[in-house]
Amino acid sequence: MNTEKPILWNRNFVQCCISYFLMNFSFYLLMPTMPLYLVEVLGIDTANVGIVLSSYTIGLLCVRPFSGFLVDCFSRKPLYLLAFFVFAVMFGGYLVAATMLTIMAVRFVQGGFMGLTSVSGNTIAIDVIPSVRRGEGMGFYGLTINLAMSLAPLVAVVIYDKWGFHPLVLVGLVAAFIGVGSVCLIRYPKREKMPRPHFSLDRFILVKALPAALAYILVAIPYGMITSFVVLYGKEIEVANPGYFFIYMAVGVGTSRLISGRLVDHGKIHWVSVCSSVCLLVTFAVFATVHHPVAFFVCALMIGIGYGVGVPAFQCLFVNVAPHNMRGTATSTYLTSFDLGVGIGMLSAGFIASHAGLAMAYGVGGGCCLLSLLVYLRWVRPSYEKYKLLV
Template sequence: MPLKEKLWNRNFIIACIANFLVACSFNLLMPTIPIYLSEELGVPHSEIGIVLSSYAIALLLIRPFCGYWVDVYARKPLFLLGLTVFIATFFGYYFAVTVLFLVILRFVHGMSWALATVSANTVAIDIIPASRRAEGIGFFGVNTNIAMAIAPFVAVNIYESYGFHFLISCALMMGFLSILVVIFIKVPKREKLDKTPPLSFDRFFLLKGFPIFINQLFLSFGWGTLIAFAVLYGKDTGVHNAGVFFLFLAGGIILSRVTSGKFVDKGHLHKVMVTALFVIALGFVCFALFHSIYAFCISAFIIGIGYGTLFPALQTIYINMASSSKRGTANSTYLTGFDLGIGIGMLFGAYLGDHFGFSTMYLITAGFCLFALIYYWFISRKVFEKNRVR
């Protein structure tokens, strides 16, 4: 029996630490900006959706170019560049008192986050042994989920105790630490390209993965409604510290994510995907219908298990449909699917929440997830099997 390739080497550990730190800085703001806009600036829900989705629109516009850049140029310098601009943008929040300023600021933040995340994921995949790719992706993503568990819960408490500006200072501190850590990552050398690949659409988007991309939009719609409105929904239903939602959500993600990658590597990809889609839909139904602190937490945990199972499997689908020279393109397509779906979820979710209430919005989200399950089985599954390269 051949020995397993080592996953937890020095570079992978450093990459995981860096990923955790930058994810902490990012997730400190995600649940608190809607509260700040609603409670301190008096912004209606529909305009909150515009502010939140502006960063997703920026991600959508710049992400495909990031995939091309990391396939052509050195990945670590691009990672440091994106990270540095991302952290520097936090200073703008000290002066954010109007909706327009926040829209512009979130847009700039989204552009830098796009470069940082595409390059970070691609660097991580370069470091992870090919035979343990899905498992490695799962563990790498868990660091984001641990940050997502800790940061929003802590952020709501910091915001309520010390205010928005102190929260920004905390985000800056975590960001500076992430830059220092990234400096110590050693990225495997790649063969130099004889010439720069010509610009073409398939260098920005994995064309044969388009059906999977459409499938992904219905799933990431739900993620957009969660990060934008779960805290406000909790407050409406009487949950005093609705930041606890993210604690249970991330708990479910962490529990499932560290194991689902192993099942994918063993050849059970489609079973993992179908199970994940069903569990996510079930979690949203519970979230919409049952209104108590216990139901709030249990629903978050169920949704977390579903998304935690989904993330490494879905990313592996894209990676396994691309050649190594288009690994950045595959990653950017995967991340763009979330960007677009999250943006739609924030905008359309705000409309549904304003006109029909958050409960109806989350029931509709559950319906989208069930549709995604059917679509995957009859279309996406067959597309993957036809186009996989590994």
């Protein structure tokens, strides 16, 4: 009996990781510098910067629910290639857009195609990963976005300070087109022709995964609070260089994902998910109440570990209850849940902070983690055990 595990790091999986990294790297080059460009160069009022930045999220959320349907209906690699190509081309729009409305339009369209690109790319990655190593594979695959989010801002600040915004855009454009080339190298077999599914709710949302979606939305809310307001919070509690928070967080995510996926593959998906929620619950409680630089950065590390452990497990909660012809819908539901939670977190953190301070906002974030844990124990676990598939 052959007990050797199938190869994970084959040509296709490597190219999937490279293309996903380059897509996120090119996009996150603009995240730390776009506000500076809007205010300092275009003279846009600071109050309107958030509106410009959020147009990307609106475009992404408009497309995500339908992208799973498209991925399940059409050939996945050509769709991935087309979406990635348009995403890359849209970097050229930043070179000619010179007003608030035109930049919003560019970000809206690019956000929509990034939504389609991420769903098709994730689905192809799931297809090429051996089913017995799915948790481990998705852990490494997801790690690429954390590397991109950590490296891109460092590179972006250097380029922007030396040469300005447009050269930075050109770097993003080149990186994105290299990513398109990487997609071309993926050897992905053509799917057998299947009858086109009729339009129904379960073609846009994976109904079997709705309990997991609710739990994931709740745990993503404090993540949205972190990404948007943590630097401001660090300044409020007098932490020097609060921007280093993201480096510690990235270290936590990276180290935890090296082991969490393997635990999921060994049948410990519920244990991993519960540990993730408990870790985040305790950490956000400390983060909201202990105002000390050491606690600030230790919490950054622990928040990274909490999300790094939980993300591969949550993705498998969606994918493992979906048949092969609905993996696109499963991936779309998974990503849409996270994006929705992040959006709620961004909006609610600003509202709570204006009335009761950011410490209270992060306390509420801890409460969301508690609710997520309760939802998981009450509904997600029994639902998953009922509907999970063997492959």
